[in-house]
Amino acid sequence: MFVAADDTDSMRGNCTTYLATEIIFDLIHNCNLDLIGPPRLVRLNPAIPWKTRGNGSLVMRFGKGKGKKTFIGEINGEPVYSFDDMEDWEPNKEMILERIKPLVGKYHDPEYSDPGIVVSEKRPSEEFYFLGVRRVVERDTIVAELERIGVVRYELGCGRGIIGCTCGMAWIPNDFTYELLSYRPQERWGTERIFDRDSVYVADHTISSSFNSWEDRSGRVAIVPATPCPVMYGFRGDDISDLIRGHDIIKTEPQSRWLVFLTNQGTDDHIIYDCPREEFIPNSSYSVKGIVKKVERIRGGHTFMTIDSEYGEVMCAAYEPSREFRHAIDWLTPGDKVEVLGELRESPRSLNIEKLHVLETVDEYEKISNPVC
Template sequence: MFVAFDDTDSLESMCTTFLATEMIKALGVYDLIGLPRLVRLNPAVPWKTRGNGALCLRFGVGRGECDMVGVLDGSPVYSYKRMYEEADRDLVLDVAERIVAKWSRTTEGASPGLVVSERKPAQSLYWSAVRSIVRKEDTLRELQRIGADMVGWEGGRGIIGASAAMAWKPRDSTYEIITYREKERWGTPRYLDDLSVKEMDLRYPSTFNNFDHHTGRRAISPHTPCPVLFGVRGDDPKELMSAVFSLRSETPARWIMFLSNQGTDDHLIRGEPSLPDRSYDVLATVSEAPRTVTGGHVIFQVTTSKGNLDCAAYEPTKEFRDIVRELRPGDRLRLFGELRAEPRTL
């Protein structure tokens, strides 16, 4: 039985992935089939919270070999590759609905959605949600086609992301282990040794996005008072586990491994930027030299096969702007970026 949910957190607190650990605990009468899936959707949607990630898990009675993929409050979590029997749909729906209702930040702007189904939606729903803007009515029509149950709160926008996460059939994938703090530590400063993160980044090359060696800052821990301690991403699940356990930090209360589409570039549309709130991969030639504007942003103009386009390296990109400032008219580029509606900028 597939269980998917999205839009449970806010800019201020919580993390949708934490609900996955609560779901696994509450549905402990069943086995976890496959890895929990953390699916990042269109990063350019205007209403995203942080990573725009949706979750999908599958429960049933496992068969054959299993692997340990996490620990929740001292108890190991095992994942089975094969399933002998489906979980009871009504039970799963009842438990999942209570978990999402309990932990969602609806008073802080969350619009949660929950989907439970024996069948997956069409894969096209994932590709639409990772690259463009999906209408809720189109999603509901697909869920009705496959006979799925759905629940929404405060508008239920999360039904779209939940359905897309369920529809994901990986062409490429990566892994992430996320660790969670003891509840009494939520909102307090995290203890995570920066040197151990730097050492881990150098020692385990299959991991990525761990540490900025130029600024000396780690990139694996959040800055909000959410339950997450840190998360490490990688291409090799065995090496990833070794990397996580090499870090010096406060003792996590929980950890779980996710299968993810992070680092796959599924969100990029190859071709000329046309519609806003999407991400593009486009070839271009610099037509006007870069200039720095109020706020420290660096703007330059390029020419594509469809005409001129302004591009921006915003102030938060820091040293990247220094590279952009070296560009000169005639330089040929391959650009990756989000198209903004107003002002129209990549």
């Protein structure tokens, strides 16, 4: 049985991944169900204007497990395992939904989020994943698909969360990574996080399969959020056992739980390549190739680059926090050929640089003084 949750973040501290740990603990210990495969953290379109935090949908599958059992976390002092396979039996979806409703209501922030919960034996068509990760999806389209596959669902507010639920459930993980998320005790939510920077550096440089943990050039720790959410840190990589080793290395304040999620982070599934000109519209992410026309830096440290492309002139933006992009752009010269990957914003209309590839450079000539004979 698939269980999906989305848009349950709260300014009071809750996040959808934390809700997932509550659901998992309840259904395993109070309903005698097993977790089938790791829970899935599915990042959807990062260019959605109304997204909450990382625009991540959570998908879990429950049943009676069989086959290989993998240790993936610890909640309230109890180990969490996932199974590779399941018996030919499905739990009652109405019962599952009724158990989840109070958990959603407990953390609901009506001024900030519009939660959705979907419970289904069947998975939506895969096309909904690619719609959800690349485009703005209309609710009516989603409702029609949910009715087709026969789900039960729960909505609060405008019910926008069912869109993310559906698109997340539709993901078939052909390309994937993992993220180990650790959580703080509730009494610590909203307070300053305490952690040892050196231990993060050691974990990053010891665990070769990890990524986006530490920035060598700036010395910035990239795994610890700045929001009041329950997360202590998120350690990303390509191997579950490696992430658990890293978790043992990283030193922080006491944690209440931790769990490994299967994710689509780092896959670039959200990027649209070879987009027809008429479909090059804001609120999506694209790959754009072009010739550099000019580069300028404005007050505040933001850098803008204009390129000539098949979509006409496109302004590409690297804002102050993205220091490495700004320094790379400073070295570019009119005539250089580049590929820019990023999100197209509506106002000001610009491509917010996520990745930059320099494809070709032009020769530069500099006049020097005549030699002394």
